[in-house]
Amino acid sequence: MPVHADQKSAAVPSFTCENLQVTLVGAAGANVILDGIDLTVARGEFVSVLGPSGSGKTTLLRVLGGLQEKSGGTVRSADAPVEGPPADVVTVFQDYSHSLLPWRSVRRNVALGIESKLTKPECAERVAEALTMVGLQESADEYPWRLSGGMQQRVQIARALAMRPSVLLMDEPFGALDAMTKASLQDQLQRVQELTGTTVVFVTHDIEEAVYLSHRVLVLEGRPAHVGLDLAIGLPSPRDQITTKESPEYLALRHRVYEAMGHGKRHA
Amino acid sequence: MRELMARRVNLLGAATIAAALLLWEAAIHVGLLTFTYLPPPSDIANGFSELLSTGELQENLWHTLSAAVSGWLMAAVIGVSAGALLGLFRPLWRYSMASVEALRALPVVAFVPIAVLLYGFTKEMEIVVACYAAVWPILLNTFAGMRGLDTRLREVGHVLGLGRAAAFWKLQLPAATPAIMVGLRLGLSISVVLTLVAEMVGNPAGLGFALVQAGQALQPEQMFAYVVVIGVSGIVLNTVLMAIARGVFRGQMAAAGDAA
Amino acid sequence: MSAMATPDKTSTAATAPATPGRGPGRRRNGHSGTPVRGLLPLIALLGLWQLAGSPDSPYYPPPSEWFAATRPLVENGTLLPALGWSALTFLLGLIIATFLGASLGILVGASRVADRALGPGLEFLRVLPAASLVPVAALILGYTMEMKLAIVVLPATWPILLTCRSARRSLSPVLLDVPRTLGLSRKERLTKVVLPAMTRPVLLGIRVSAPLALIIALLVEIVTRINGLGALLGAAQANFESAQVYGLLLIAGVLGYAVNWLVTLLEDVVSARMGTATG
Numbered sequence: 002m003p004v005h006a007d008q009k010s011a012a013v014p015s016f017t018c019e020n021l022q023v024t025l026v027g028a029a030g031a032n033v034i035l036d037g038i039d040l041t042v043a044r045g046e047f048v049s050v051l052g053p054s055g056s057g058k059t060t061l062l063r064v065l066g067g068l069q070e071k072s073g074g075t076v077r078s079a080d081a082p083v084e085g086p087p088a089d090v091v092t093v094f095q096d097y098s099h100s101l102l103p104w105r106s107v108r109r110n111v112a113l114g115i116e117s118k119l120t121k122p123e124c125a126e127r128v129a130e131a132l133t134m135v136g137l138q139e140s141a142d143e144y145p146w147r148l149s150g151g152m153q154q155r156v157q158i159a160r161a162l163a164m165r166p167s168v169l170l171m172d173e174p175f176g177a178l179d180a181m182t183k184a185s186l187q188d189q190l191q192r193v194q195e196l197t198g199t200t201v202v203f204v205t206h207d208i209e210e211a212v213y214l215s216h217r218v219l220v221l222e223g224r225p226a227h228v229g230l231d232l233a234i235g236l237p238s239p240r241d242q243i244t245t246k247e248s249p250e251y252l253a254l255r256h257r258v259y260e261a262m263g264h265g266k267r268h269a
Numbered sequence: 270m271r272e273l274m275a276r277r278v279n280l281l282g283a284a285t286i287a288a289a290l291l292l293w294e295a296a297i298h299v300g301l302l303t304f305t306y307l308p309p310p311s312d313i314a315n316g317f318s319e320l321l322s323t324g325e326l327q328e329n330l331w332h333t334l335s336a337a338v339s340g341w342l343m344a345a346v347i348g349v350s351a352g353a354l355l356g357l358f359r360p361l362w363r364y365s366m367a368s369v370e371a372l373r374a375l376p377v378v379a380f381v382p383i384a385v386l387l388y389g390f391t392k393e394m395e396i397v398v399a400c401y402a403a404v405w406p407i408l409l410n411t412f413a414g415m416r417g418l419d420t421r422l423r424e425v426g427h428v429l430g431l432g433r434a435a436a437f438w439k440l441q442l443p444a445a446t447p448a449i450m451v452g453l454r455l456g457l458s459i460s461v462v463l464t465l466v467a468e469m470v471g472n473p474a475g476l477g478f479a480l481v482q483a484g485q486a487l488q489p490e491q492m493f494a495y496v497v498v499i500g501v502s503g504i505v506l507n508t509v510l511m512a513i514a515r516g517v518f519r520g521q522m523a524a525a526g527d528a529a
Numbered sequence: 530m531s532a533m534a535t536p537d538k539t540s541t542a543a544t545a546p547a548t549p550g551r552g553p554g555r556r557r558n559g560h561s562g563t564p565v566r567g568l569l570p571l572i573a574l575l576g577l578w579q580l581a582g583s584p585d586s587p588y589y590p591p592p593s594e595w596f597a598a599t600r601p602l603v604e605n606g607t608l609l610p611a612l613g614w615s616a617l618t619f620l621l622g623l624i625i626a627t628f629l630g631a632s633l634g635i636l637v638g639a640s641r642v643a644d645r646a647l648g649p650g651l652e653f654l655r656v657l658p659a660a661s662l663v664p665v666a667a668l669i670l671g672y673t674m675e676m677k678l679a680i681v682v683l684p685a686t687w688p689i690l691l692t693c694r695s696a697r698r699s700l701s702p703v704l705l706d707v708p709r710t711l712g713l714s715r716k717e718r719l720t721k722v723v724l725p726a727m728t729r730p731v732l733l734g735i736r737v738s739a740p741l742a743l744i745i746a747l748l749v750e751i752v753t754r755i756n757g758l759g760a761l762l763g764a765a766q767a768n769f770e771s772a773q774v775y776g777l778l779l780i781a782g783v784l785g786y787a788v789n790w791l792v793t794l795l796e797d798v799v800s801a802r803m804g805t806a807t808g
Contacts, residue, residue, distance in 0.1 A: 068706050085709075092710040099701035104725050104803040113721065114711030164711065281642070282649035289650065306668045367567030374789060375782040376740075378748045378759070382766030382774050387588050462658040469660065469752050470763065477660070481752075484664035492665055500657040507656070 013079055015168050015200040016042040016065055022073030022225075023060055034060045036225035038074070042202060044167070047194055049203045049211035051262065052221030058204040059172055061221070065202060066092040066170045078168070087168075091161040095173040097153040101145040101160075107132070108141040111160045131163035134193050151182035155189070162193065168200040175210065184242050187214055191239060208262065212255050213240060220261045230261035308490040313497070316490030325479070330498060333475035334506075336392055337464040340399025341457050347400070348407025348456065349449060355408075356415025356445075357437065373405045377459075378466055385471040392474070395467040402463040403456035410455070414448025415441055446518050450511075457506055465499065590772035599776030602761065608780075615757040615784070618674070618746045622681030623739055630686040630738070631731050634693025635723065644698060655691065659684035659745050663752050672755055680749050685742040689734030696730035697723075728803060732796055739792050743785060758784070 021038040024031050034057040042048050052058045063069035064076060067086035078087040086092075091114070094100045101110050109116075111128045119127065132138050135155040145153050154174055161169055175183040191214060194201055205211050211218050215234050222229035234254055236245060245251055290310045297309040308316070320326035355362045355369070381398055388394035418441055426436040468477025476495055483492040575592055582591035590598070602608040637643050637651075662680055670676035704726065708718040750759025758781055765773040 066710055068709060086712060088712055092706065094703050094706065096701065096703045099703045100707045102722065102725065114713065117717060160711070279645055279649055281646045285646040286650050363564050363567060365567050365570050366563045367565055368571035370563060371568060371571055374785050375778065376744050376747055376785050378744050378751060379762060379778045379781040381751065382762050383778060385766055386769065386771050386774060458656070458658070462660050465658060465660045466748060469663070480661060480664045484668045487668070489668055492668065496657070496661050496665060499661045500653055503656045503658065504653070
């Protein structure tokens with residue numbers, strides 16, 4: 002039974018990584034992707050992970066989500082070592098079209114993770130609640146392939162929320178969406194996160210998105226990658242697409258992150 | 270093609286086949302497999318060399334393949350031209366396609382007894398059966414290839430001011446080549462199979478009859494040798510056809526990727 | 530009824546190399562689009578045949594003779610049981626082939642190593658003409674129903690096995706991560722995600738396998754004369770009852786249509802349930 006975020010003591014961090022190393026075995030042999038990652042994610046925190054493409058952001062997220070094995074160091078979710086997907090950690094994938102089951106309606110897609118763990122009325126209630134959070138009550142009986150990309154991604158988020166996870170891991174969830182849809186989903190995610198107090202680890206390649214949404218931004222650098230920059234984002238909440246993005250604090254933070262990503266330094 | 274290149278030498282696959290053959294051999298010697306007429310691979314190899322030394326194998330192989338390929342060649346001519354006509358002329362399609370589909374849906378093997386009645390126990394009968402069976406896939410794939418011409422390509426034809434004949438030779442036929450090749454490949458394997466059937470049921474000659482005969486003479490090792498030969502010759506025929514197609518229609522085949 | 534040797538995947542998609550498992554769901558080979566008036570030449574031909582053909586012709590007996598010659602088979606009670614036997618062989622064979630092909634295909638496609646190891650062997654068995662196995666099976670298993678079934682099952686398994694194998698191989702890894710992150714059990718992963726995702730490839734395989742199974746069933750019966758429609762055909766031919774041969778061919782054709790119609794119906798039902806989505 003997943004435990005809701007606020008029921009757990011805030012003192013135990015959602016994730017602790019010490020000297021984490023990950024090696025992927027591909028066609029060209031073993032390849033060390035991540036090395037020497039030290040990382041703590043506090044409960045209720047919204048942390049974004051940035052880095053150049055191929056730097057191992059997604060790999061880090063998959064390790065946290067228990068979908069990928071590490072080759073060294075430790076990873077703990079809450080206070081237990083991660084061996085397989087932890088019960089209250091849910092990953093939201095970038096590829097929404099392949100992560101929804103086309104033969105299930107939106108409602109039944111959202112129910113996928115909870116239908117066998119709860120009674121029918123409980124399950125229906127949770128599904129309705131999750132759909133309301135992402136504003137999809139109207140489309141509950143549609144099939145996912147009839148929905149736009151943004152709506153499909155909201156279904157996937159609703160499916161994760163229905164699990165009442167204490168941690169959401171999001172892998173470039175808005176990467177494939179157009180700018181307008183992206184902005185509205187960012188705000189929705191922000192509201193949901195505040196409402197539920199869920200910890201979010203958010204992988205993205207969009208610097209503005211990372212700064213806008215997060216409490217903290219991590220930048221991976223090097224090959225194998227380690228945490229290069231760990232920057233607290235002290236912007237007031239709730240944030241606003243216009244005023245926040247015009248504030249000097251936001252611009253200064255954005256500047257730092259751009260620099261950390263290697264812009265203006267001429268390398269990589 | 271790409272798949273073939275990527276596979277190159279599949280040692281693991283070859284090893285698995287070898288292991289399976291060894292297992293078969295061992296299972297019979299140990300007594301795990303006790304069908305009276307299931308020979309171990311070593312006996313089959315002996316049967317094969319026996320057939321080879323008497324010349325029976327070559328003779329039968331030639332008989333069957335020549336019948337199958339002649340039938341297939343006739344089918345290729347008939348199927349491609351009929352398919353092209355159906356693809357080019359809408360009214361013709363409208364007033365005959367349903368007949369084609371109706372005839373095609375009749376189980377091909379059920380025609381063998383009719384062919385036997387009409388042509389007797391002859392090689393001619395085998396060729397007719399092979400031809401009839403191979404016509405359908407060739408015709409339908411040619412038709413589909415003609416029909417499937419990209420509208421963009423059609424517009425190119427208009428823009429360049431190509432006449433109807435020129436558009437056919439320069440656009441439609443080349444664009445349909447991969448589809449036609451698919452039809453020809455299917456047709457070839459079907460014509461081989463139907464030739465075998467015709468030999469089993471009708472004309473007492475060739476590999477098909479040899480199979481039945483070996484069975485009746487209780488010589489399973491020869492029978493299995495024939496089965497292997499039949500399988501290998503199917504693969505060889507297909508490979509030869511594809512090699513020719515790649516040589517002749519290099520551009521079209523490459524553009525279609527691994528479609529054909 | 531395109532093929533007797535198990536045709537490869539390309540036969541189902543005449544032109545475009547369809548990505549297995551995905552691609553447009555409702556591909557129809559133009560059955561609905563073909564105008565019925567296209568039957569006119571066939572009807573005209575049969576009419577002409579009827580008018581011009583001599584009733585005593587040993588080669589081309591006119592259609593009316595076909596019915597007259599087939600009627601005794603109905604009256605002496607041989608046709609119906611024969612039809613039943615053929616249909617039973619076909620159905621049982623197809624069902625066994627579906628289970629065998631789907632489970633083996635999914636297993637082989639799920640493992641890179643198994644896929645590579647078994648690939649060439651499967652390829653050889655696929656191209657091996659089913660017809661050549663008839664005498665083999667007859668010799669090993671004897672002239673029995675099991676023998677008939679074995680011969681029908683073997684070639685009908687390949688199309689299903691191969692479509693399932695390639696569909697499983699190309700199944701999106703994300704789709705397999707979803708049940709893991711949602712904490713579904715292994716069993717649930719199979720029943721709720723993998724098997725439903727395989728429904729379409731299985732159907733695609735059945736579309737190729739079903740006509741094949743029918744043809745092979747008839748073939749076994751023609752060659753071995755074991756009870757069934759094919760046995761009647763073979764016997765009629767051996768006795769030079771040409772009109773009866775034509776009549777039985779027509780009945781075989783009707784059976785072929787029925788099979789086609791059933792498969793299309795099945796596809797429509799599943800499409801309606803599963804949606805036309807990418808998959």
